[in-house]
Amino acid sequence: MIERTVFTHIEKIEHPALRRVADILARLVLENWLYFLILLLLWRFPYLVAALTDTEVAPTRFVRAGESVFWQSELAQALVIACLAMSYNLLFGFSGIVSFGHALFFGAGAYLTFILMIQLDFSFYQAVGLAVLGCMALSLLSGVVTLRLRGVYFAMFTLAMAEVFVVLVRSATWVEITGGGDGLPLRDLFESGRIPADLIATPRPAEGQPLFNRLHMYQITVVFFALTFLAIRRYLNSPTGRVMVAIRENEQRARTIGYNTFYYKLITMMFAGAIASLSGILFVLWGADKQVKPDYLGITYTVVPLLYTLIGGVGTLTGPVLAALGLELGETYFYNEHISLGQRVEVLSLSFGTLWQWMVVVLLAGVLWFVRQQVGRAVDRLTLEGDRARRAAAGGLALVALVSGWLIAGELGDVWKLHEQSYLVSDIWQLFLGTVFVIVVMVLPHGIVGTWNLWRVRRRIRHLERELQKH
Amino acid sequence: MEQLIVWGVTLLGGVLGLAAFRQRGRDPVTGAVGGLVFALLVAALTNAILNQVRDTSLLTFLFGVLGFAFAALFPAYIVWLLPPLTTRCPDCEAVVYANARLCPNCQHRFAASNRTGLSGYYANLTPLHRRSWLLVAAYLVLLVVISLAEFGFDMAGQTIFRGVFLGMLVFLVASGLSLIFGLLDVLNFAQGAFLLIGAYAGYATYEALDGLSDGLRFVAAFGGAVLFVSVMGALIEMLLIRPLYDRPVFQIVLTFGLGTIMLDLVRRLSDPDDKSPIPPPSVLDGQFDLFGQSLNVYRLFIIALGLVMMIGVFLLLNRTRIGIIIRAGVQDSEMVQALGINVMRVFTLVFVLGAALAALGGIALVPAEGATLEMGSKYLILAIVVVVIGGMGSYEGTAIASLIVGLTRAVAEQLSLNRFGEPVLAEISILVLMIVVLLIQPSGLFGREVS
Numbered sequence: 001m002i003e004r005t006v007f008t009h010i011e012k013i014e015h016p017a018l019r020r021v022a023d024i025l026a027r028l029v030l031e032n033w034l035y036f037l038i039l040l041l042l043w044r045f046p047y048l049v050a051a052l053t054d055t056e057v058a059p060t061r062f063v064r065a066g067e068s069v070f071w072q073s074e075l076a077q078a079l080v081i082a083c084l085a086m087s088y089n090l091l092f093g094f095s096g097i098v099s100f101g102h103a104l105f106f107g108a109g110a111y112l113t114f115i116l117m118i119q120l121d122f123s124f125y126q127a128v129g130l131a132v133l134g135c136m137a138l139s140l141l142s143g144v145v146t147l148r149l150r151g152v153y154f155a156m157f158t159l160a161m162a163e164v165f166v167v168l169v170r171s172a173t174w175v176e177i178t179g180g181g182d183g184l185p186l187r188d189l190f191e192s193g194r195i196p197a198d199l200i201a202t203p204r205p206a207e208g209q210p211l212f213n214r215l216h217m218y219q220i221t222v223v224f225f226a227l228t229f230l231a232i233r234r235y236l237n238s239p240t241g242r243v244m245v246a247i248r249e250n251e252q253r254a255r256t257i258g259y260n261t262f263y264y265k266l267i268t269m270m271f272a273g274a275i276a277s278l279s280g281i282l283f284v285l286w287g288a289d290k291q292v293k294p295d296y297l298g299i300t301y302t303v304v305p306l307l308y309t310l311i312g313g314v315g316t317l318t319g320p321v322l323a324a325l326g327l328e329l330g331e332t333y334f335y336n337e338h339i340s341l342g343q344r345v346e347v348l349s350l351s352f353g354t355l356w357q358w359m360v361v362v363l364l365a366g367v368l369w370f371v372r373q374q375v376g377r378a379v380d381r382l383t384l385e386g387d388r389a390r391r392a393a394a395g396g397l398a399l400v401a402l403v404s405g406w407l408i409a410g411e412l413g414d415v416w417k418l419h420e421q422s423y424l425v426s427d428i429w430q431l432f433l434g435t436v437f438v439i440v441v442m443v444l445p446h447g448i449v450g451t452w453n454l455w456r457v458r459r460r461i462r463h464l465e466r467e468l469q470k471h
Numbered sequence: 472m473e474q475l476i477v478w479g480v481t482l483l484g485g486v487l488g489l490a491a492f493r494q495r496g497r498d499p500v501t502g503a504v505g506g507l508v509f510a511l512l513v514a515a516l517t518n519a520i521l522n523q524v525r526d527t528s529l530l531t532f533l534f535g536v537l538g539f540a541f542a543a544l545f546p547a548y549i550v551w552l553l554p555p556l557t558t559r560c561p562d563c564e565a566v567v568y569a570n571a572r573l574c575p576n577c578q579h580r581f582a583a584s585n586r587t588g589l590s591g592y593y594a595n596l597t598p599l600h601r602r603s604w605l606l607v608a609a610y611l612v613l614l615v616v617i618s619l620a621e622f623g624f625d626m627a628g629q630t631i632f633r634g635v636f637l638g639m640l641v642f643l644v645a646s647g648l649s650l651i652f653g654l655l656d657v658l659n660f661a662q663g664a665f666l667l668i669g670a671y672a673g674y675a676t677y678e679a680l681d682g683l684s685d686g687l688r689f690v691a692a693f694g695g696a697v698l699f700v701s702v703m704g705a706l707i708e709m710l711l712i713r714p715l716y717d718r719p720v721f722q723i724v725l726t727f728g729l730g731t732i733m734l735d736l737v738r739r740l741s742d743p744d745d746k747s748p749i750p751p752p753s754v755l756d757g758q759f760d761l762f763g764q765s766l767n768v769y770r771l772f773i774i775a776l777g778l779v780m781m782i783g784v785f786l787l788l789n790r791t792r793i794g795i796i797i798r799a800g801v802q803d804s805e806m807v808q809a810l811g812i813n814v815m816r817v818f819t820l821v822f823v824l825g826a827a828l829a830a831l832g833g834i835a836l837v838p839a840e841g842a843t844l845e846m847g848s849k850y851l852i853l854a855i856v857v858v859v860i861g862g863m864g865s866y867e868g869t870a871i872a873s874l875i876v877g878l879t880r881a882v883a884e885q886l887s888l889n890r891f892g893e894p895v896l897a898e899i900s901i902l903v904l905m906i907v908v909l910l911i912q913p914s915g916l917f918g919r920e921v922s
Contacts, residue, residue: 434732
C-alpha cells in the first residue's frame with residue numbers, strides 16, 4: 001500500500017535523472033527499512049540498556065562497570081559468532097559445501113595474527129591483513145585438495161584436517177610459538193600498547209575519566225557485522241553468487257551449462273575463510289582471558305555455527321544471525337537462573353501445569369505418532385470401517401491417552417517432588433541446544449527463518465491463485 | 472548365580488544357533504540339532520571361562536570335556552562355513568579343484584566369477600584394485616624396512632606390535648563406519664561417541680557388579696557395553712536416522728550433532744571424567760617378553776579380539792544369508808527391496824552391528840588404558856582416515872587400511888621421538904598418508920571406482 005503511493009508519486013517526477021535517483025532511494029528504503037532499523041537499534045543498544053537500567057555506557061574508575069557495559073560485550077561476542085555462522089551458511093546453505101573444519105579458519109586467523117605480532121614484530125593492522133591473506137591461502141589450499149572429493153569424502157577430510165591442526169597446535173614441539181595446550185597468552189601484547197586502544201575491550205580506567213574504548217570497540221564490531229552482512233548479500237546477488245546457488249541446486253547441471261564449478265566453489269571457500277578469520281581475531285580481542293586457545297581451531301567452533309545455521313535456517317540470510325543472537329544472548333540472560341522440572345508454566349497468572357507434564361505429553365505424542373506410523377498398516381487391516389470412523393476412533397484414543405498421560409504425569413510429579421530439585425541453566429544449556437538441534441533437524445528442515453519464508457511464499461501463492469480464480 | 476548365567480547363555484546360544492541355522496536355509500531338523508550343538512558349545516565356552524575364574528563348579532569335569540569338544544568343533548564349524556574345496560566340471564562331470572582355471576580332463580575353462588577363495592578373489596579384482604594391493608604390499612615392506620633401519624630389530628618389533636595393536640582397535644571403529652556407509656549411505660560421525668559410551672557403560676556395569684568375581688564382572692562389562700550401545704544404536708537408527716534417508720546432508724549433520732550431545736551427556740553423567748583401567752581377569756593378566764620388552768597379555772587379547780572380529784564379520788558378510796543381503800544392499804538397496812526383503816530391518820541391523828563393534832572397541836580399551844573423554848574423537852579421526860584410505864563400503868579395504876594406519880602412526884611416532892624427541896609426526900603422517908592416497912586414487916584404495 002505504502003509502496004504503491006510512493007511509486008505513483010515518483011512516477012510523476014518530470015526530470016529523468018531525478019526520477020531515477022528518487023526511485024533508487026525509495027527502493028533502498030522500502031526494501032531495507034527493517035535492516036536499517038535493526039542497525040540503528042544495534043548502534044544505540046548500549047545507550048538503550050544504559051537508560052533502561054540506569055547505568056553508564058562507559059566505565060569510570062569510581063563507577064563499577066554496569067549492565068550496559070556487560071551487555072555491550074555480550075552482544076558484541078554474539079555478533080562475532082553470528083558473523084562466523086553467516087560465513088558457514090555461505091558454504092553450507094548457499095553452495096552446498098558441508099565443511100566440518102570451518103573452525104580451522106576461525107582459529108587460524110587469530111593464531112596467525114598474534115604469532116606474527118609476537119614473533120615477527122608486525123604492527124597490528126599489518127598482521128591482521130597478513131593473517132586474512134594467510135587464511136585465504138589456507139582455504140585455497142584446502143579447497144584445492146578437498147573440493148575434488150565428493151560429499152562424504154569432503155566432510156571427513158575437512159574434519160580430519162581441522163583435528164590435525166588442533167593436535168599440531170597442542171603439541172609441545174612449537175610451544176614457544178603457539179603456546180601449546182594452554183593457549184597463546186596475549187597479556188604482554190595488550191599491556192605494551194601494540195594493539196590499538198580502541199580494540200582493547202577491558203581497558204584500565206584512568207583517573208576519573210570515563211573510558212570509551214569498549215564502546216568504540218562495540219561500535220567497530222557492529223560495523224564489522226553490518227559490513228559482513230552487506231558483503232555476503234552483495235556477493236549472493238553478484239553473478240558469481242548466482243552461479244554458487246546454481247551449483248547448490250544442481251552441480252551437474254551448472255557444469256553442463258559451462259561453468260567451472262570447482263573455480264566458483266574455491267572463490268566461495270576463500271571468501272568464507274576470510275570472514276571466519278576476521279571473526280576469529282575479533283573474538284579473541286573480545287575474550288576475557290586474553291589468549292588464543294587451541295579450542296578455537298577445534299570441533300566446538302565448527303559445531304556452533306553449524307548449529308546456529310541449522311536452527312536459524314539453512315540458506316537464509318538472516319536465519320543464522322537470528323539464531324546466533326537469540327541463543328547466545330539467551331544463554332547469558334538465563335545463565336544464573338534455576339530451572340526445575342516441577343516448575344509451573346504460568347501465562348498471565350493462569351497455571352498451565354508443570355514443565356514435566358508438558359514434556360511427558362509431547363513425548364507421548366511422539367511415541368503415539370511413531371506407533372501409528374509403524375503399526376498403521378496393521379491397524380488399517382483390522383479396522384475395516386469407513387475412513388472417517390477409523391480416524392475418529394484413533395483420534396479419540398490418542399486424546400484419551402494424552403489426557404490420562406497428563407494427569408498421571410501430574411500425580412507422579414507430585415509424588416516424586418520434582419519441584420524440589422532444580423538445575424542451573426548454564427549446566428543444561430548444551431543439552432538444551434542439542435535437543436533444539438535434533439528437533440529442528442527432524443521436524444523443521446528449513447530452520448526457523450526458512451520455514452517462515454516458506455510459509456509466507458505459500459500464503460502468497462494461495463492468495464494469487466484465489467485472485468486468478470476471481471477473474 | 473553363575474549357573475543361572477550359564478543356563479541363560481545356553482538358552483541364548485540355542486536361540487541364536489537356531490536362527491543361524493535357519494538363515495542357512497536348512498530344514499527344521501538340521502536347524503534344531505545344529506542349534507542344540509551350538510548352544511552346548513556356547514555353554515561350554517561360558518563355563519570354561521567361569522571355571523578359569525572360580526574353580527568351584529560341580530560340573531567342572533563335564534564342561535571341561537565339552538570345552539575340549541568346543542575347541543575341536545568350533546574350527547570345524549568355521550570350516551563348514553567355508554566354500555567346498557572341489558567342484559564338478561559341467562562338461563565331463565570330473566571332480567576338480569574348486570578354483571581351477573581349466574578342467575584337467577576336458578580343458579573346460581571356468582569363468583573367473585565362479586572361483587572362490589583367495590585365487591578367485593584375485594581373479595575377480597579390477598586392475599585398479601590389483602595395483603592397490605601392490606601398493607599396499609610395497610608400502611608395508613617400506614615401513615618395516617624403515618623401522619628396521621632406524622630403530623634396530625628389537626625397537627622395530629615393539630613399534631610394529633604397537634602399530635598392529637592400534638590398527639586392531641581402529642578397525643573396530645572403522646568397520647562399523649564403513650559398513651554403515653556402505654549399506655545405508657550414512658556417514659556416521661557418532662561412531663566415536665559409540666566407542667566412548669561403550670567404554671563408560673562397560674565401566675559402569677563393572678562398578679555396579681561389585682560383589683562378583685573379577686572375571687565375571689569383566690565379561691559382564693563387555694556384555695553390558697555392547698548391549699547398551701546396541702539398544703541405543705537401534706533407537707537412534709529407527710527414530711532419528713530413518714526419517715532422514717531422503718535428506719543425506721542432514722544425516723551427516725545429525726550424527727555429527729548426536730556425537731557432541733552424547734559426549735556432553737557422558738561428561739555430565741560421569742564423575743570423575745576420566746576412569747582408571749579396570750583389572751583384566753587373571754587369565755589375561757600377566758606379562759610376556761617380546762622384542763626385549765615386557766608386555767601385558769591383555770594387549771595380545773585385544774589383537775586377538777580384533778582379528779576374531781575381522782574374520783567373524785568377514786564370515787558374516789560372505790557366508791551367511793544375512794551377509795548376502797547386506798552385500799546386495801550395498802550394491803543396490805532398491806533392488807533388494809524389490810525382491811521382497813525388508814531392507815529397513817537390515818539397515819537397523821547393520822547400524823546396530825556397527826555401533827556394537829565400536830562399543831566393543833571402547834570397552835576393550837578400558838582395561839588397557841582406562842577411559843577418557845577424548846578417546847571418542849581420537850579414534851573417530853583415525854577411523855575416518857582408515858575409511859577414506861580403504862575406500863568407503865569396502866570391507867577388505869577397511870581391514871587392510873586400519874593395519875596400514877596403525878603401523879604408519881606407530882612408526883611415525885617412534886621416528887619423530889627418535890629424531891625430535893616429540894611425537895609430532897604421528898598426526899601429520901596420517902594426514903599425509905590420506906592426502907597421498909586420495910591423490911593416487913580419489914575413491915580410496917579398494918573403493919568402488921567413481922566415474
